[in-house]
Amino acid sequence: MSCDYIALANQGVQGLSAYQAGKPIEELQRELGLEHIVKLASNENPLGPSAKVLAAIGKAAADIVRYPDSNGFELKAALADRLAVASQQITLGNGSNDVLDLIARAYLEPGKSAVFSQHAFVVYPLAVKACGARAIVTKAKDWGHDLNAMVDAIADDTRVVFIANPNNPTGTLLSEAAIVDFLDKVPTNVIVVLDEAYFEYTNSADDGTDGIALLKYYPNLVVTRTFSKAYGLAALRVGYAVASAEITDVLNRVRAPFNVNSLALAAATAVLADSDYLERGRQVNREGMQQLTSGVKALGLRFIPSAGNFLAVEFKTDTGKLYQDLLKQGVIVRPVGVYEMPNHLRVSIGLQQENAAFLSALEKVL
Numbered sequence: 001m002s003c004d005y006i007a008l009a010n011q012g013v014q015g016l017s018a019y020q021a022g023k024p025i026e027e028l029q030r031e032l033g034l035e036h037i038v039k040l041a042s043n044e045n046p047l048g049p050s051a052k053v054l055a056a057i058g059k060a061a062a063d064i065v066r067y068p069d070s071n072g073f074e075l076k077a078a079l080a081d082r083l084a085v086a087s088q089q090i091t092l093g094n095g096s097n098d099v100l101d102l103i104a105r106a107y108l109e110p111g112k113s114a115v116f117s118q119h120a121f122v123v124y125p126l127a128v129k130a131c132g133a134r135a136i137v138t139k140a141k142d143w144g145h146d147l148n149a150m151v152d153a154i155a156d157d158t159r160v161v162f163i164a165n166p167n168n169p170t171g172t173l174l175s176e177a178a179i180v181d182f183l184d185k186v187p188t189n190v191i192v193v194l195d196e197a198y199f200e201y202t203n204s205a206d207d208g209t210d211g212i213a214l215l216k217y218y219p220n221l222v223v224t225r226t227f228s229k230a231y232g233l234a235a236l237r238v239g240y241a242v243a244s245a246e247i248t249d250v251l252n253r254v255r256a257p258f259n260v261n262s263l264a265l266a267a268a269t270a271v272l273a274d275s276d277y278l279e280r281g282r283q284v285n286r287e288g289m290q291q292l293t294s295g296v297k298a299l300g301l302r303f304i305p306s307a308g309n310f311l312a313v314e315f316k317t318d319t320g321k322l323y324q325d326l327l328k329q330g331v332i333v334r335p336v337g338v339y340e341m342p343n344h345l346r347v348s349i350g351l352q353q354e355n356a357a358f359l360s361a362l363e364k365v366l
Contacts, residue, residue: 010132011110025332034330038357040348041334043168043198043310045232047284047351049267050277053233056270057263068262075260075269079240082272083212089242091251094259096197096226096239100162101127102251103222103241107159107191108133115153116162117145119170119339121195124162133159143304143312144172147182154190161186164195165209166202169336169346171306173202176209183218191247193222197239198308200230200278201285208307212242219244229309230281231271236264285309288349295359299366309349318342322365329361 025037076087093099104127108114113134116124128135136158138149144167154161163182166173179194186192194211202208211223226239238260241251271277292311296303304312315322323335323345334346347358 010130037330037332038350038354039332040350040354040358041332041346042234043229043308043348044234045229045281045309046288046349046354047232047277047281049232050271050274052270052274052277053267056266060262060266063262066262068258068260068265070257070259072260072265075238075265075272078269078272079242083242085212085215085242086245088245089215089248091241091243091248091255092260092265093239093241093255095228095237096195096224096241097123098237098259099224099239099241099251100124100193100195101130102254103160103191103193104128104131104133105254106250111157113155113158114160114162115150115158117150117164117167119143119167119341120145120162121164121168121197122338128160140170142172143167143170145174147174147178151182151185154186158190160191160193162193162195164197165211166198166307168197168308169310169334169339169341169344170304170312171308171310172304173208173307179209179211180214183214183221186220188220191220191222192218193224195224197224197226198229199225201282201309202307215242215244219246222247227268227271230278230285231268232277232281233264233267233271236261236267238264238268284351285349288352288355291352291355292347292349292359295355299359299363304344310346311349312336312341312344312346315343315345319345325365326358326361329364331358331361333358 025039072092075092076090079090080087091099093102100123108128108131110132113136114128115136115138117138118140125135136153138146138153140146145163150161183192196211215221222241222243224239224241227233293303296313302314319335323333326333336344336346
């Protein structure tokens with residue numbers, strides 16, 4: 001006797017597809033027997049971990065028989081000091097994806113809706129639809145968010161708006177003036193999530209927004225960030241949200257106990273104090289971005305200018321075969337057809353030799 005277990009799931013989940021992560025190095029080694037592989041698919045920090053992180057993990061490992069501090073007191077205190085907010089405004093998550101999911105679970109349900117942009121982070125529709133809520137997707141403008149269209153799309157049942165700044169996978173950046181103008185137009189009963197996963201890669205010349213500085217003016221604003229990118233802790237999964245104490249209280253009501261493990265808490269606290277590591281990563285990213293954009297231009301290709309640690313490169317045809325050809329050359333990048341960008345590949349910024357390996361492989365397969 002059989003059962004349709006997909007049909008048993010809630011209606012929102014039935015319409016979802018599983019998240020497809022970047023191909024792991026080990027998987028490609030198994031498939032093709034390659035020894036030397038360059039992975040530029042998941043926007044990871046190419047520097048490797050901070051020495052302070054490794055020391056903190058070693059110390060914390062002695063207590064792995066104990067549950068972690070469910071409140072994350074030390075990390076919250078360090079973040080509160082760095083960001084000039086109260087600890088009561090911080091929600092910790094198992095990566096910022098976890099926090100995005102908490103927001104959706106807390107404020108969305110059947111009969112409610114959320115607004116986000118075309119070409120925006122794929123986790124937004126996953127989180128929204130899993131709650132049974134309606135997704136309102138606005139058309140992108142120049143590969144980025146059209147904030148006027150997003151304001152106009154807000155309906156009576158809208159409870160959440162997601163904005164990625166810089167946006168993944170396009171790398172586009174909204175100015176502070178544009179964000180402020182948008183927030184001024186959004187009703188206070190609509191939660192605006194400003195996803196700043198790549199915030200640390202922006203600088204004043206980009207004219208980007210520091211969302212946390214806006215929190216005191218907009219009680220419906222939630223800013224999410226992560227330690228997975230510039231801080232080099234992708235494997236440990238640590239992210240956080242900063243919001244009003246009232247919204248933070250709501251998020252902590254649905255947050256799972258012990259959702260951030262002890263090693264991750266220790267590592268994040270340590271790397272937050274390692275300003276040298278952060279600046280080295282920014283410098284490597286600046287130099288690598290220049291290397292990739294120059295190399296791509298030399299091949300006669302177009303790309304979307306990016307404020308993150310990745311570059312979306314445009315090709316004349318669907319990139320499915322090109323992606324596979326690059327894999328055979330030992331280079332892993334990210335196809336972004338799921339983002340309605342079938343003619344683009346997203347390439348993470350790596351070390352100088354990794355970027356050179358990609359450009360060389362790309363020239364061969366083209």
